[in-house]
Amino acid sequence: MSNPSNRVSDFFNGESQSANLLWQYVSSLSPETLSQLSKPASPEVLGVIERNIIGLLGSLPPEHFNININTNRESLGKLLASAMISGYFLRNAEQRMNFETALQDIELNQQKNDL
Template sequence: MNNLSNRSSEFFGNQSEGSNLLWQYVQSLNPETIAHLSKPSPEAVQVIERNLVGMLGGLPHEHFDVTITTTRENLGRLLASAMMSGYFLHNAEQRMGFEKYLQAVESNENGN
């Protein structure tokens, strides 16, 4: 156990310069920017909802009394899956925005 403790302190104590720069950048952001980055887009929410309904089943609640029973471990896995989907979708949205921006810049350069 002591060896594991030493490894974790080595890992966290000797972080690379790049991760320190990222951490410094995140700390420099104002609360409004952090709130904006933390809020999922409506499109991402819809995709995650469809994914969860696909996993759990999608009977309309106004016509059916549905109860889902699971274990704590499986519920944790479902939450982790939803979170990872959210991170993935956020990154995909950012990439799409960057690509649109670059295409606009390229078309402006070619047009001038």
């Protein structure tokens, strides 16, 4: 039986040193941390991610079509990378929005206290 970790490391052999460091960091995270990082904080973010992936794959309704998607390893990797980047972007945008909302609330409270 082959060792799956060897296959993964073989996949990254051609990558840069920084990609290997990132892979090592992600591999060292606990399953609980990975689970927390991989879940969107809001249903809105999840919906945007789903729509993005559907847009990349196509949006034929599965109840009327028997859909099979065939791809190679490289294209699947690019699709996953695109989905991850979109997720990180949306998560950062959501955090920024929450931060700005919190700052606005603080400013409003300070204005009320000054009156």
